[in-house]
Amino acid sequence: MQTRQAHDHADVRIRAAHDDDLQAITDIYNQAVIAGGSTADLVPRTLEQRRQWVDSHHPRDRYPVVVLEDAAGRVVAFGSLSKFHPREAYDGVVELSYYVDEHARHRGYGTAMVAWLLDAARSRGYRIATALIFASNTGSIALMNHFGFERYGFLPQACFDGTRYLDMSYWRLPLQDD
Template identity: 55%
Template sequence: MPNSPYRIRPAESDDVAAIARIYNAAVEAGGSTADLESQTLEQRRAWVESHKPPYVVAVIEDAAAAEGDDPVIGFGALSVFYDRPGYDGVTDLAYYIAPEAQGGGAGTAMLDWLLAAARERNMRKAIGIIFADNAGSVALMRRFGFTQFGLLPAAATDATGKMHDMSYWYLEL
């Protein structure tokens, strides 16, 4: 992305600690994941390593990060939607942005990168499964032209104990 304040690239093993930090912040805050406890470094490493082509985990970096600071401010993934071969070409996408970087366009940049990567990998559909009250993610789904195709009431609890409806979104690629 020319003139972007962000750099996005596939995740490397050195990124696992930042991915775990950002994901665990989302777990603790509630409202964006149904994991009820923070994940260990080993759990996050196994998750990253489970993404074999055409799937991918990517990180987004703040291009203006100070020397010595970890520039990783978020991550996203194209993951297996359903593990039966008939679903090949349908990807589940997810993204998480560090709390201090939210609201500055990093989520938009990450989603844009993920959709371009899905198209490059000849995916047919992208699926987003999000808490229905996650206003930021719902707005991004709409902004990128996703269609809501379902709502599962009172489906998932987050780490704060709050129950959430799940909304299901898709985009033809």
């Protein structure tokens, strides 16, 4: 698919996810579930549940699921473009999501992934990219600001993680010049 430079100048490769990547996708996602604060899932997902999530992205040429390999070829992040809403009138809007392995953070992989996803959204003709981010997730909020997203909504106490309520912030980025 494409090679990008992360901010530490290490070559990374972003490519379509394959069945062989499901374990890494599941492991990275479950790190986020266990840590809390970046997904509303409260219980780690099984390999089959993550397979169903990947398979729900169809057609894949419109809704890609991709992985990021570091210079050593290890999958250290994944991301996707997902349908924003099932009603056809929303087809110009896409939701992006990404997760980075907890041992590979702060190396520019999230930035590389979001850049790839935004390029992919533009090349597919989407008008708007959206992201839903917990308001306490300062890293992801900083990344949205870096790419020029604007917060367009805020839902206080949207999720209860078993010990506390978390606020949700909604972000958007126009992808086409009007």
